[in-house]
Amino acid sequence: MKMNKATFHHLLLVAIVMVSVSCGKTEKDAKPTNGRVRQSIMVDGIIVGYSEYERTITVPGTILPNEWVELRSEMAGKIVELNISEGTLVRKGQLLARINDADIRALLQRRIIEEKLAADDEQRKKRMLEINAISVQEYETSLNKLEAIKADIAQSKAILEKAEVRAPFDGRIGLRYVSPGTFVSVNTTIATLVQDNPLKLEFAVPERYAGLITNNMEVKFIAGDGQTQYPARVYATDAQIDTETRSLKVRAIAENQGKSLIPGSYVKATLVFEKSPQSILIPPRAIVPDMDIQNVFVYSQGKAKRVQVRLGERTGTTVEVIDGLNAGDSLIISGLTSIRNGMPVSFNIRPN
DSSP, X not given: OOOOHHHHHHHHHHHHHHHHHHHHHHHHHHOOBTTBOOOOEEXXXXXXXXXXXXXXXXEEEEEEEEEEEEEOOSSOEEEEEEOOOTTOEEOTTOEEEEEOOHHHHHHHHXXXXXXXXXXXXXXXXXXXXXXXXXXXXXXXXXXHHHHHHHHHHHHHHHHHHHTEEEOSSSEEEEEEOOOTTOEEOXXXXXXXXXXXXXXXXXXXXXXXXXXXXXXXXXXXXXXXXOOOEEEEEEEEEOSSOBTTTTEEXXXXXXXXXXXXXXXXXXXXXXEEEEEEEEEEEEOGGGOEEETTEEEEEEEETTEEEEEEEEEEEEOSSOEEEEESOOTTOEEEOSOTTTOOTTOBEEEEEOOO
């Protein structure tokens, strides 16, 4: 069938209008970016679920002896007796050293003899007073003399105690710094005494954890470069926050029956605050920070949806999400630098 020229031009015009309308509709629906139709990208993700989480904090610390003292004499003089062997155990009250006290002992012996004579004289005059053979004043003079001698004896015994160095508690002798015959002053350290079972741990926790520290709280620690983990229990905290470090000093007690722990050692102490059976833990790489706001992307109805989250504790492999995610959410963990809120994505589930 032949078509005249006017009919051909009319049909051509209709076709051009239809093509223009179709292209305009396609461009509006696809919302082109830079002249190109936006296509979905492939992303990996996980299904969010609940996990059991042990809230902990690990801080550096130091092992302290339960008791520690520098052994010194309370009086100056020459050491005439030294019963100290380095590294040995001693009992509380055991004589460790004695300063030359011969003059004090001689004086004490004389005072003891004088006490006996004065006591006999006091008893004799007491009987005489009962029969009015002497005055009350004479009797009181003899009694006062007896009491004065007794006071001198007590003083001499106190001086003798100062001449002796005894162990103030059960412990282990450290290094000895003097030899028999050494003349020592009251500032001379004779040796050190350490009680190394039990031991104390001292460490500091940041101010934000101060309110969570309680007595008998469980502590786990590793000493030095070792791998063995030891248990301890919190028994005391400082009365105030350190204003310079903004931290609270804490002490814990640990048994040391095997003597494997040495006072002064560096430790890494881990405090266990609580165990939560329903915590949401996600990989750190899923976090998209925006200034002070933390976000994640979830897969919802074929698109990436940005969600603001509140984070809790971090470990080496996970971050706790306190608010913003629920169990069952599809969390995107890859392609986060390329996707935007509302962008179409294809979601590929990866095993947790």
